[in-house]
Amino acid sequence: MVAIIAALAATLYITGTIVWSLAFFSTFDDRFIQSVPRYKLVTEPVTSAFAENPLHVMAIKFVFMVMTKAFGGFRYSLAHLAYYIDILNTIAAFAVLWEQIQSKPYYEKELATRFANDNTGIPDITSLRQIKRLIHPVLKNDGIILER
Numbered sequence: 001m002v003a004i005i006a007a008l009a010a011t012l013y014i015t016g017t018i019v020w021s022l023a024f025f026s027t028f029d030d031r032f033i034q035s036v037p038r039y040k041l042v043t044e045p046v047t048s049a050f051a052e053n054p055l056h057v058m059a060i061k062f063v064f065m066v067m068t069k070a071f072g073g074f075r076y077s078l079a080h081l082a083y084y085i086d087i088l089n090t091i092a093a094f095a096v097l098w099e100q101i102q103s104k105p106y107y108e109k110e111l112a113t114r115f116a117n118d119n120t121g122i123p124d125i126t127s128l129r130q131i132k133r134l135i136h137p138v139l140k141n142d143g144i145i146l147e148r
Helices: 002-028 031-035 037-052 054-070 077-102 104-114 128-135
Strands: none
Touching: 002 031, 002 037, 002 054, 002 077, 031 037, 037 054, 037 077, 054 077, 077 104
């Protein structure tokens, strides 16, 4: 019974690693999404989620790694290979996060030109309002108008 649970944990980990690798690959290069137009309804939201929330993706992946190790899934060699692929996924997630941090001056400039008469300013990334938004990404910042 323990071997079945370990094999299931390893299988889920390997499958998750493949899906997450494809999502990160399509985050950097959209030719993958364009090559599978039949599945665009699925690939587009998944890629957007990975591109917009890399910190959440890294946290969830860490939980998956801990659970796989707890259930003994890393006893299989294919799961070890998936672990090394996950290291590359983590580097890709850090790259996406770094791009977001580097682009902050550009969107600050754009928001400053759009909301020149607003005196609240743009909150810092370490402010409580931004941290709450990182924890719950559905919440939007005050003063941002979503246009269609």
